[in-house]
Amino acid sequence: MKIMLANPRGFCAGVIMAIDTVDEALKIGLSPLYVYHEIVHNRHVVERFERLGVTFVDTVDEAPEKSTIIFSAHGVSPEVRNAAKARECTLIDATCPLVTKVHMEAIRYAKQGYKILLIGHAGHDEVVGTVGEAPDAITIVESPEDVEKLPFTKDDPLAFLTQTTLSMDDANRIISAIRKKYPHVKDPPTEDICYATTNRQRVVRLLAPEADLVVVVGSQNSSNSCRLVEIAEHTGTPGKLVDDVTELQDDWFNQDQSVLLTAGASAPEHLVEEIIDYLQTKFDAEIDHRHTTDEDMHFNLPQSLRILQRQHQEASA
Ligand code: SF4
Numbered sequence: 641m642k643i644m645l646a647n648p649r650g651f652c653a654g655v656i657m658a659i660d661t662v663d664e665a666l667k668i669g670l671s672p673l674y675v676y677h678e679i680v681h682n683r684h685v686v687e688r689f690e691r692l693g694v695t696f697v698d699t700v701d702e703a704p705e706k707s708t709i710i711f712s713a714h715g716v717s718p719e720v721r722n723a724a725k726a727r728e729c730t731l732i733d734a735t736c737p738l739v740t741k742v743h744m745e746a747i748r749y750a751k752q753g754y755k756i757l758l759i760g761h762a763g764h765d766e767v768v769g770t771v772g773e774a775p776d777a778i779t780i781v782e783s784p785e786d787v788e789k790l791p792f793t794k795d796d797p798l799a800f801l802t803q804t805t806l807s808m809d810d811a812n813r814i815i816s817a818i819r820k821k822y823p824h825v826k827d828p829p830t831e832d833i834c835y836a837t838t839n840r841q842r843v844v845r846l847l848a849p850e851a852d853l854v855v856v857v858g859s860q861n862s863s864n865s866c867r868l869v870e871i872a873e874h875t876g877t878p879g880k881l882v883d884d885v886t887e888l889q890d891d892w893f894n895q896d897q898s899v900l901l902t903a904g905a906s907a908p909e910h911l912v913e914e915i916i917d918y919l920q921t922k923f924d925a926e927i928d929h930r931h932t933t934d935e936d937m938h939f940n941l942p943q944s945l946r947i948l949q950r951q952h953q954e955a956s957a
Pocket of ligand 1: 655738739
């Protein structure tokens with residue numbers, strides 16, 4: 641067996657920042673610590689923090705008044721921020737800056753009087769947060785068929801934005817349908833689908849045709865991981881999404897295969913390593929490192945956390 645090990649894969653800068661935020665908050669003794677929604681969409685990451693005493697909540701009301709609450713990498717609506725402020729919570733916002741950028745674009749377009757078509761998955765945490773910035777101005781568009789049903793006229797000022805973790809191919813199909821129906825539509829000022837999504841999709845699109853099977857490490861609710869499986873399958877190579885090594889099924893594999901192994905942006909690298917170990921032991925697999933793009937993106941910890949860290953250092957000096 642040959643394992644084509646995709647690179648880049650796994651953690652992106654936004655996920656690293658969000659996970660570091662929770663780790664650092666624990667390190668300076670912010671306890672009890674509440675996180676609004678999963679900090680990143682990965683079961684292993686969430687379970688590790690639960691073991692360390694973090695409580696994940698679906699509504700701000702579940703966090704006691706004056707407690708510390710961290711907002712996840714996917715971002716939140718102003719309504720959620722205000723609800724947390726009303727409870728006098730200490731807020732730490734671990735929203736990925738690339739998600740915040742889309743929020744800012746939504747606010748700006750709405751202020752300028754545009755109707756905004758948000759290309760994304762209704763119900764995904766990120767989309768819920770972005771819609772909350774300008775609920776009266778935003779319409780979610782999930783497919784080219786949705787575009788057909790849009791009620792706007794050629795005279796309406798229209799702009800589109802996208803969720804950061806979409807499939808570039810799907811997004812392009814929807815954007816083409818929008819442009820065909822509304823040639824005057826305004827593009828986002830810069831690409832909304834983020835660098836990490838773009839790079840992880842590109843490597844799968846490029847290498848999946850050489851493979852017999854694509855294995856993506858990631859959780860079912862991780863949008864960018866699910867898109868990697870879809871992209872593999874669009875190239876004609878079957879794809880499997882697994883949370884970890886225990887979900888591998890031996891009858892997927894044989895010793896003569898080429899397996900492309902990658903991981904979504906929220907999947908920890910140790911889960912990839914465990915899968916490699918398993919395939920090496922069981923199928924005598926050899927590794928073929930396939931590198932397509934360098935990544936050097938880095939995001940600072942949230943400012944509110946850095947202030948709390950300083951206060952903690954001063955208090956313990
Ligand atoms: S996938 Fe992209 S938008 Fe999402 S956290 Fe990572 S860098 Fe940010």
